[in-house]
Amino acid sequence: MQIRRISPILALAVVAGLAAGCSGDGGKEPGKTGQGTTASAAPAAGEVQASKGALSVSGAWVREPANPKVAAAYLEITNTGEADELQSVFTESAHRIELHTVKAENGAETMSKVDSIPVPANGKAVLKPGGYHIMLLDVPRPLKAGGKVRLALSFTKGGVLVVDAPIKTGA
Numbered sequence: 001m002q003i004r005r006i007s008p009i010l011a012l013a014v015v016a017g018l019a020a021g022c023s024g025d026g027g028k029e030p031g032k033t034g035q036g037t038t039a040s041a042a043p044a045a046g047e048v049q050a051s052k053g054a055l056s057v058s059g060a061w062v063r064e065p066a067n068p069k070v071a072a073a074y075l076e077i078t079n080t081g082e083a084d085e086l087q088s089v090f091t092e093s094a095h096r097i098e099l100h101t102v103k104a105e106n107g108a109e110t111m112s113k114v115d116s117i118p119v120p121a122n123g124k125a126v127l128k129p130g131g132y133h134i135m136l137l138d139v140p141r142p143l144k145a146g147g148k149v150r151l152a153l154s155f156t157k158g159g160v161l162v163v164d165a166p167i168k169t170g171a
């Protein structure tokens, strides 16, 4: 039996549970970097980082931000089933998250908020620089390359998938 809509509270609980032990209370943690967990090697390109039902997620990463208060996360969602949508994302690494797309207007690229990101049936949703992305806002602790960000991705039909997105420099 499948629930159509996962409650934000439940998704948050998933993240909180999995991230237990590395939360801190917003204060400084001398000697600790990133999430406080061991940073493993970055996953190989195309490697599936999480899967559930028809959905799998690969290539998740977060760009080390120039402005420490905001960051963008990118990943690929492969769907072998019916059309779905990425509805919301939760993380302990940001106080606020929005789903964004990039639009070209008068030759300038601007980001705008979207309610959800479509995941086509038997297809892929690709979140990448210059396109759809997950925007992390009000980031409490600086995100540094070598660390990682745990993201809980909540889908309309597919439930919640959790991935660890390595923080990297670059475009």
Ligand SMILES: [Cu+2]
Pocket: 072, 100, 101, 111, 133, 134, 135
């Ligand atoms: Cu954005």
